[in-house]
Amino acid sequence: MLQLELIELCKANNRKAQMQLYRKYCDGMFCVAMRFLKNQDDAEDVLQESFIKAFQRLEQFSGQVTFGAWLKRIVVNGCIDFLKSKHQRTIELDEGYMHVSEDEDWQVETEVHLDEVKKSIESLPEKYKYVVQLFLIEGYDHAEISEILNISETASRTRLLRGKGMLKELLKELNYGTGS
Template sequence: MFQIDVVEQCKNNNRKGQLKLYRQYCDGMFCLAMRYVKNTDDAEDVLQESFLKAFQRIEQYEGNVTFGAWLKRIVINKCIDFLKSKKHETIEFEERHLPVTEDEDWSVDDGVTVKEIKAAMQELPEKYKYVVMMYLLEGYDHGEISQILSLTETTCRTRLLRGKGYLKQLLKEKNYGARY
């Protein structure tokens, strides 16, 4: 009930309500932004812009999902926009070298740490990285990812599968021993 009342206060442009929501979600959303932008100052900027956008468009929040899920989507989109704006040169990855694997097996050898997997994810080409991160780290499904990134679900699935293959290849090359 607290969240609904505070959101209603925000819809009435109540600054105290906005501050309550900000305090409730700022730490978690900062961690989310850091996973994408990798820089404290940039993450703070993205977070600030995300909250501004959320409060400006709070009328669009209908309560179909939790406020946190709605805000999370805004933060991820702001992170992606920020990273795209910082990208000066794009190197196109040749997709023909990556076969599409049709399995749902994401297992790796026990010796591989989460930190190593996250580091390898950062080496993925951008079009695969965001889909893989949103699927593995944020827990979004194909439908949600395709909506956020403005992709078809088929493209989303293909990028996830190719990203998975590329990730396993990166881990194998680093002798982390990904299983197939």
């Protein structure tokens, strides 16, 4: 059965088709949720809520992007909302006035393992962590990040640049054992 046919059956509230669609995407979306939440129970909860939300809003799915990409955005937003509700101490800074230079250099001078990078991303301040994770790990561009986080593209670029700088420093400290 083609994916579009499956989605049409889901829109018609066909439970068998919904289970089939759920089974097709649940493992991948669970991995996405785990990258954000680092807790299996929380990831499962957000995943379930995301699928419920997706099925409730299936009429909004236009097919302009793949169903997986559409669902992933729902999961990512669910994770971010969960983390925000858990921390509820977000302080916004108007970064729209700042000049951002494009810096595509993601080189780290020493050999670094992926686990070290992921762990270092986790220790970044929240507003930088989300942008860096969405850009590096999830592969979103600045336009998508600005929509997901409800910030301007300029703020996304600024936060990425600053987050990247912090990440480089953290990785240098890990490898050289020095602090600034």
